Amino acid sequence: MKKSKLLHKTINKLVDISFKDGRIVESQVVKSIKMLKSLPNYEAIWTLTEYLKELKRKQRQHTMYIETVIPLSATQINQAKKIVEKKVLPAGRQVKITRVLTAVNPEILGGFKLRVGDDVWDESLLGKLDQIKGVIRN
Amino acid sequence: MADLIKQIEKEIQGLKFKAQKENVGTVVEVGDGVARIEGLSEVQYSELLDFGQGIFGLALNLEQYSVGAVIFGNFTKVKQGTEVKTTGKVLEVPVGESLLGRVLDGLGAPIDGKGPIKTSKSYPVEKIAPGVITRQSVNTPLQTGIKAIDALIPIGRGQRELIIGDRNTGKTTIAVDTIINQKDVICIYVAIGQKTSKIAQLVAKLEENEAMDHTIIVAASASDAATMQYLAPFVGCAIGEYFMDLGKDALIIYDDLSKHANAYRQMSLLLRRPSGREAYPGDVFYLHSRLLERAARMSKEFGGGSLTALPIIETQANDISAYIPTNVISITDGQMFLESDLFFAGVRPALNVGISVSRVGGAAQTKAMKQVSGRLKLDLAQFRELQAFAQFASDLDPETRIQIERGRRITEVLKQLPYSPVPVEEQVVALWAVTNGYMDEVEVDKVREFEQKYIAHLKLRDKKLLSEIASKKELGEKMTKDLEKSTKEFVSSFARSMKGAKKS
Numbered sequence: 001m002k003k004s005k006l007l008h009k010t011i012n013k014l015v016d017i018s019f020k021d022g023r024i025v026e027s028q029v030v031k032s033i034k035m036l037k038s039l040p041n042y043e044a045i046w047t048l049t050e051y052l053k054e055l056k057r058k059q060r061q062h063t064m065y066i067e068t069v070i071p072l073s074a075t076q077i078n079q080a081k082k083i084v085e086k087k088v089l090p091a092g093r094q095v096k097i098t099r100v101l102t103a104v105n106p107e108i109l110g111g112f113k114l115r116v117g118d119d120v121w122d123e124s125l126l127g128k129l130d131q132i133k134g135v136i137r138n
Numbered sequence: 139m140a141d142l143i144k145q146i147e148k149e150i151q152g153l154k155f156k157a158q159k160e161n162v163g164t165v166v167e168v169g170d171g172v173a174r175i176e177g178l179s180e181v182q183y184s185e186l187l188d189f190g191q192g193i194f195g196l197a198l199n200l201e202q203y204s205v206g207a208v209i210f211g212n213f214t215k216v217k218q219g220t221e222v223k224t225t226g227k228v229l230e231v232p233v234g235e236s237l238l239g240r241v242l243d244g245l246g247a248p249i250d251g252k253g254p255i256k257t258s259k260s261y262p263v264e265k266i267a268p269g270v271i272t273r274q275s276v277n278t279p280l281q282t283g284i285k286a287i288d289a290l291i292p293i294g295r296g297q298r299e300l301i302i303g304d305r306n307t308g309k310t311t312i313a314v315d316t317i318i319n320q321k322d323v324i325c326i327y328v329a330i331g332q333k334t335s336k337i338a339q340l341v342a343k344l345e346e347n348e349a350m351d352h353t354i355i356v357a358a359s360a361s362d363a364a365t366m367q368y369l370a371p372f373v374g375c376a377i378g379e380y381f382m383d384l385g386k387d388a389l390i391i392y393d394d395l396s397k398h399a400n401a402y403r404q405m406s407l408l409l410r411r412p413s414g415r416e417a418y419p420g421d422v423f424y425l426h427s428r429l430l431e432r433a434a435r436m437s438k439e440f441g442g443g444s445l446t447a448l449p450i451i452e453t454q455a456n457d458i459s460a461y462i463p464t465n466v467i468s469i470t471d472g473q474m475f476l477e478s479d480l481f482f483a484g485v486r487p488a489l490n491v492g493i494s495v496s497r498v499g500g501a502a503q504t505k506a507m508k509q510v511s512g513r514l515k516l517d518l519a520q521f522r523e524l525q526a527f528a529q530f531a532s533d534l535d536p537e538t539r540i541q542i543e544r545g546r547r548i549t550e551v552l553k554q555l556p557y558s559p560v561p562v563e564e565q566v567v568a569l570w571a572v573t574n575g576y577m578d579e580v581e582v583d584k585v586r587e588f589e590q591k592y593i594a595h596l597k598l599r600d601k602k603l604l605s606e607i608a609s610k611k612e613l614g615e616k617m618t619k620d621l622e623k624s625t626k627e628f629v630s631s632f633a634r635s636m637k638g639a640k641k642s
Contacts, residue, residue, distance in 0.1 A: 115162075118163060118177040119159060119161055119180075121159050127158055132150055136150075
């Protein structure tokens with residue numbers, strides 16, 4: 001079923017106002033959900049699903065996911081956050097990191113793997129070994 | 139081996155590791171070789187995607203938050219949640235001389251068991267066709283070795299000539315005959331959606347006729363995914379373009395584009411693109427036009443190479459007004475119609491010369507062929523008009539009867555066995571003899587015997603004349619006189635032998 005452009009625009013606007021400085025504003029989310037629930041049933045189900053998807057998508061853009069072999073200290077995480085906000089993200093696409101997720105993954109052997117939105121920076125030993133593998137293959 | 143290890147060590151030592159920035163996405167939906175991916179915010183149209191485990195795909199639908207991509211290879215390994223990376227590259231295929239004699243799959247990988255292909259060059263699969271400035275008009279013939287085609291529907295190097303007809307009318311045979319007849323032209327045969335056994339038979343036939351050494355086969359059989367069938371013609375074209383850019387002449391056969399359109403329709407429907415007439419997507423015309431536009435004859439400043447395309451279209455019950463046939467007819471520079479009625483009537487190749495045309499080939503015909511084909515076309519046209527009266531033969535005036543009889547003999551001369559292309563000089567003399575009435579006294583069922591013996595006679599007695607026609611490519615006054623003399627001699631000896639045979 002093709003949904004109207006108007007609904008898409010509304011969802012986008014609601015998502016925009018549900019965020020402030022890269023953080024989800026809970027009260028605004030509750031308000032938005034109430035508003036979408038008031039729509040006719042067939043539209044409400046679709047718009048709510050899309051709204052939540054969109055919300056998660058936007059939240060992912062403000063989330064830094066970091067994978068290391070050993071657990072990182074709070075200072076290290078803060079430092080990494082600052083570097084990502086100022087230096088790593090390309091100009092024009094810089095965002096405020098409001099959420100940091102960490103994971104310990106021994107499979108990467110060493111170094112770290114960092115993800116913000118759809119971008120991944122691989123500084124792991126496994127990634128370097130893959131680069132060597134590529135050179136040998138070619 | 140030691141050198142190789144040293145070289146690898148040297149390259150590893152010199153390797154500068156860089157932080158790998160990748161743009162990633164996640165597969166949310168996958169089916170029949172088509173995947174929907176969320177993420178990949180920086181992906182470009184037609185960019186190669188890495189699905190991991192050596193599986194690659196192509197980004198074809200760029201939507202606001204998701205990307206529709208086709209997967210090459212074993213798509214059953216791709217699951218929901220699989221991470222997909224952009225590569226920043228467009229799809230490329232290996233090209234080079236080492237491809238000659240090989241059978242490749244829809245991605246350019248060898249499938250003939252003769253080991254890996256040793257080549258360092260690669261060409262992009264999708265490329266913009268050469269522009270107007272880089273081209274020149276078609277002026278060199280591409281001899282197919284089929285009398286009816288070379289005389290009446292001539293093909294020039296760089297031309298696009300469609301072969302169209304129902305199933306089992308000899309479309310592939312014409313293509314194979316053309317490949318067998320080539321000496322200095324590199325041939326690429328693209329098999330789309332065909333049975334693997336048929337492809338194997340074709341390879342065997344080409345090997346039997348020693349034509350594989352100048353041929354490359356790109357095969358995406360019926361068992362391959364629709365994505366591979368969609369790609370195969372573009373891969374073949376990229377290989378052909380490489381030879382064209384080297385200044386060589388190449389010939390590419392797409393067998394067939396109806397199945398290609400079907401594969402594209404399947405892919406497009408799975409990508410949820412809106413469908414149009416006969417459920418084909420709206421850009422099915424562009425699919426074929428961008429492919430066939432890549433066939434060209436380059437000007438001397440740009441190497442002077444050429445890529446001739448012979449697309450094949452299979453019709454249903456001779457319906458050429460269906461969507462895909464009309465599209466391809468309008469794109470190409472002419473078409474050869476093959477009819478099942480003619481095929482079953484014993485006219486093989488079953489070419490309907492009345493409605494087959496070549497829009498540019500005439501300019502590329504040799505002078506000798508032009509000299510004989512002009513008369514031939516006229517005689518055949520008159521024959522077709524009078525054919526309806528043929529059943530009242532006894533009531534016809536002698537002139538009409540002669541025209542009908544000559545038409546029958548011409549039709550007989552134009553018949554040819556499969557996989558036996560005829561050199562151009564032999565075609566010229568045979569057609570010259572029939573159009574000048576030297577076969578008028580020969581019974582229709584003896585025409586082929588006459589022709590065979592006549593060629594053998596000329597080869598034995600007037601080999602010089604034949605080689606002169608082949609080299610000079612024209613029939614001079616002296617040559618015509620010599621030919622007349624020789625033909626008269628043969629006609630009387632043939633008549634004597636026929637009389638002798640009747641008496642005994």
